[in-house]
Amino acid sequence: MKFFIDTANLSEIKEAQDLGILDGVTTNPSLMAKEGIKGKDNVYRHYKAICDLVTGDVSAEVIATDYKGIIEEGEELVTIDAKIVVKVPMIKDGIKAIRYFSDRGIKTNCTLVFSAGQALLAAKAGATYVSPFIGRLDDIGSDGLELIAQIKNIYDNYGYPTQILAASVRHTMHLIECAEIGADVATCPLSVITSLLKHPLTASGLETFLADHKKVNG
Numbered sequence: 001m002k003f004f005i006d007t008a009n010l011s012e013i014k015e016a017q018d019l020g021i022l023d024g025v026t027t028n029p030s031l032m033a034k035e036g037i038k039g040k041d042n043v044y045r046h047y048k049a050i051c052d053l054v055t056g057d058v059s060a061e062v063i064a065t066d067y068k069g070i071i072e073e074g075e076e077l078v079t080i081d082a083k084i085v086v087k088v089p090m091i092k093d094g095i096k097a098i099r100y101f102s103d104r105g106i107k108t109n110c111t112l113v114f115s116a117g118q119a120l121l122a123a124k125a126g127a128t129y130v131s132p133f134i135g136r137l138d139d140i141g142s143d144g145l146e147l148i149a150q151i152k153n154i155y156d157n158y159g160y161p162t163q164i165l166a167a168s169v170r171h172t173m174h175l176i177e178c179a180e181i182g183a184d185v186a187t188c189p190l191s192v193i194t195s196l197l198k199h200p201l202t203a204s205g206l207e208t209f210l211a212d213h214k215k216v217n218g
């Protein structure tokens with residue numbers, strides 16, 4: 001399973017990249033706003049800075065919601081860097097735009113996906129990635145992981161090449177269960193990735209090893 005980091009924070013992206021386990025980055029307008037990035041030039045410069053830090057795909061979300069606007073914005077976004085993937089919302093004009101981009105070899109990430117039917121449409125339109133939001137479904141009493149399993153089953157049935165990018169991942173169990181189901185990618189905050197490192201038996205075991213070594217070696 002590929003690991004993407006879900007942030008627009010450059011130091012967090014660099015920390016994940018330096019760990020040697022990062023496969024890409026996802027951003028969204030809220031994450032860009034959280035970093036205080038405003039104005040088109042600054043936003044595009046920030047995407048370029050992210051692309052310069054990593055080796056994998058970087059999802060940049062369009063703001064337009066009409067077909068023509070999405071196409072214009074997407075075509076401009078991909079001029080920033082070859083790593084840019086155009087992130088398009090799951091709406092009617094978004095699906096049409098994904099088909100347009102797909103026909104021209106431009107990578108897309110269909111975002112804000114909350115049902116298997118939406119994921120099926122994204123695959124039919126030729127999306128590179130589909131982003132079902134696990135945590136936000138859990139928040140309203142649905143089962144986000146169940147949706148990942150449903151999409152995996154449907155895509156396997158027909159051999160759709162669209163990659164399942166599990167999004168809105170809130171904790172390590174989300175990540176582990178996505179890997180068990182067979183999601184292609186999981187995107188999450190840095191804290192979720194680093195939490196995978198932790199186990200109390202690792203900590204106590206290391207403490208004992210080092211203490212025993214010190215007893216003999218001083």
Ligand code: E4P
Nearest residue numbers: 006026027028136167168169
């Ligand atoms: C996905 O690409 C989104 O940026 C993200 O995962 C949303 O997560 P949230 O529900 O924690 O905001």
